[in-house]
Amino acid sequence: MRDTRPGYDGDVVLGEEYVSPGGGDAGLAASRAERNPLRVNRSPLARKIITFNLIALLILIGGIFWLDPFRGPLAVQRGDALSREAALIANAFEVQLPGGLPVSLATGDGIDAAATLGAIDLADGAQAFVFDAAGTLVAEAEGPALAEAGGSDTVLIDALNSVWGLFARVFTPGGEPGPGEAAEALVRQLVPGATDGAASVPVEATGPQGTIFAVAVPILQGDRTVGVIGLTSAATDLDSLARGEREQALQIFFIAVFVSLGLSLLLASTIANPLSDLAAAAEIGRDRHSRKLNPGRVRIPDLTGRPDEIGRLSGALRGMVAALYDRIDANEQFAADVAHEIKNPLASLRSAVVTLRVAKREDQRDRLLDVIDHDVRRLDRLVSDISNASRLDSELVKEEEESFDLIKMVRNLTDYLGEQARERGVEFITDLPPGRVETMGLEARLAQVFVNLITNAISFCEEGDAVRVWVRRRENRVLVVVEDTGPGIPEQALTKVFNRFYSERPPGQFGDHSGLGLAISKQIVESHGGVIWAENIRPTDADITSDPLGARFVVGLPI
Known part of the structure; x- marks a missing residue:
């Protein structure tokens, strides 16, 4: 239900790019150029391969002579x-x-x-x-x-x-x-x-x-x-014959030793050398960080074409490095977004405080205090949501998934949130299939997703509007859909609504939401192997440029 292939960063070397690495990988390239396949003093693994092969031959010839x-x-x-x-x-x-x-x-x-x-x-x-x-x-x-x-x-x-x-x-x-x-x-x-x-x-x-x-x-x-x-x-002739046979066995033994040495060196070059390249690439990345050299991306050799464990190891290391860089980039972007979002209420607070010092009338002071109160609550909400978002990754990894009934969970949520909707004059409709729908996951986290979607739908509705929650089971997945008859979503914002700190709210709700709810929901759903998307509700024969009848959020989960 989603593309699980690793997304490699452009700076993680792929394919034939590793033949001639440039820039920061000059040390690795030089070590590969200077490597002599006949020298095994720098490779403990190669020495072990040669030693074990020779020990087997020595045991064989020793047994022949002993018997x-x-x-x-x-x-x-x-x-x-x-x-x-x-x-x-x-x-x-x-x-x-x-x-x-x-x-x-x-x-x-x-x-x-x-x-x-x-x-x-x-x-x-x-x-x-x-x-x-x-x-x-x-x-x-x-x-x-x-x-x-x-x-x-x-x-x-x-x-x-x-x-x-x-x-x-x-x-x-x-x-x-x-x-x-x-x-x-x-x-x-x-x-x-x-x-x-x-x-x-x-x-x-x-x-x-x-x-x-x-x-x-x-x-x-x-x-x-x-x-x-x-x-x-x-029995001098007997000794001579036995010695002749023994000499032939020794000659074959020495031939076997030379052949074994050659095959061992070849085996070492196909095992020890690639492993040495992988270790050298990782060490270069470590040394760059510890010695504060010229920063650059770690370049892992692409050995995925090998149909053995070394190929698997290379692919795993490349995927791990790419995932780490993606995480680093995401953290950097998140930090930049957090700084940007916090600056706005801080700037508003600073302006209100400066203006409060010179305000003469009481009504002006009250309005400025309302602004300060609003910005402080906005900062508190923003910091709380940022804290939850920053802990989400580690919590998703640490918590253990369990099997639970998705229908029962959604029914409990709609029973509770339906009362809130009716208090605001919003009609709340549920359409849940009978029976159970078992799925594996973190029940509390998925409940957080559906609470966020339903409360968002209610917040966009006015008195007389309606919210509908329905569930349908397919062959290998289950769809949970939340619809509302609110103003809908601008077409250019259908994909942006899942970005961090993006909020498309009416003017009266400015500052009441951090813009992290849908981003957190998407992260939770995708960690369960599912998908989530948003779309507008339109009649089948309507012009696409006409106003939408409402918004629809769809969550697909594997079962």
């Missing part, structure tokens, strides 16, 4: 292969054992352990050990040495691998054998379990030359364990 998905499957395969190889060597011993005869690996009774073990071709980097049932080493053999593994591709990756190895040794649970433990010592740990007749689970340890896998398998003569085959294998 070590590259080496795990390879280690399982190597352990299974070593177990099968040890089982084959144990079978080679078992097929040579004499059936049903005592066997002693330590003395060579029944089988030559050293000769049998020496006849077996061991894999590169493997070592085999033969223990008797008592756990005494009987024979050992070693396969060809593994070729030296190549170094890492870069110094950085070597350093990162070293750091990771240090952390892995510190935090990895399970008490792994420390560096320097020999293969034989590792196998001896497995022998007691293998003498019970079951193959041990392959174990992994860090030896002098890198990772070592070890397994122990019993040598059985029937159901009796006569010895144990211990087999170890250096």
Whole structure:
């Protein structure tokens, strides 16, 4: 029912005007020109964006290294292969054992352990050990040495691998054998379990030359364990493969870091920079006021074209600044109007007082005293109305709207004001629909509007005239109309009657009204989302230049 779009002041920059602000915004323009998107030391928000993105990548790469998905499957395969190889060597011993005869690996009774073990071709980097049932080493053999593994591709990756190895040794649970433990010592740990007749689970340890896998398998003569085959294998190739996978992961990590930095800077430029512009514009306005620099309007950047929260924030700030300037302008105009209105009765008072000093006749003194009394009452009424008008804005914001029956309120007002009209010989007519019309608002303030309209209508009527109040409900609004058969309103004053301090009264009522009543009524109605207007009553076939039959005020409120 009214246009709620914000009315931006001409000095609040709109659209493309912000591309090259002039005048007082030279500081903001200079800061935008000097901004380097690669420098984030002045933007805490940009630093947070970059830091949080990098933390996510660090957690990801740290989890990959901690879980070590590259080496795990390879280690399982190597352990299974070593177990099968040890089982084959144990079978080679078992097929040579004499059936049903005592066997002693330590003395060579029944089988030559050293000769049998020496006849077996061991894999590169493997070592085999033969223990008797008592756990005494009987024979050992070693396969060809593994070729030296190549170094890492870069110094950085070597350093990162070293750091990771240090952390892995510190935090990895399970008490792994420390560096320097020999293969034989590792196998001896497995022998007691293998003498019970079951193959041990392959174990992994860090030896002098890198990772070592070890397994122990019993040598059985029937159901009796006569010895144990211990087999170890250096896993230099496994370490090399795992290191290669780790190097690839690190390379991808560094690529992701650079990509994340670039995207973070781009994100920061689309978030932090506009917010910095908005903050800088607000700070410039604050500094102008506090330092009393060259006055000017605050220029808020127009970012409403962005379909995000920053666009909403820009629009809200621009609307807020425009509303503040409208309020400032309105207050300045109100102060000027108040000063003008107060000067008139003051000038009249001063003239009457000066004249009273020189007046000789008693009748002249009485007339001057009447003028002084009239002007004092006029000033008192004017000050009271100005005080009410100045408090109206804050009261409309503070008071809480409630639902009420508009028909009941209007009926109560017409019952009371109708008696005043009849006392003056004015016919008072009401036409209210049955039932209830619920609306949201401040009932006391809206009642003030209708009291003002009805009393105004009565004041313009003479004996024999009539005032009519009627209400009609439409689809989404309700119309409250106050009509009178008075002299009507001059055509040029139909829109001016709602201006502050404007009064179009008969000569006999001069000074009895401040001219703020209709202005206050309009402010109250519009704060409820409604409209109010004035028009003259004319017959449909009458000439527009003919005298009106009366005046009509219409108030439309949403329901």
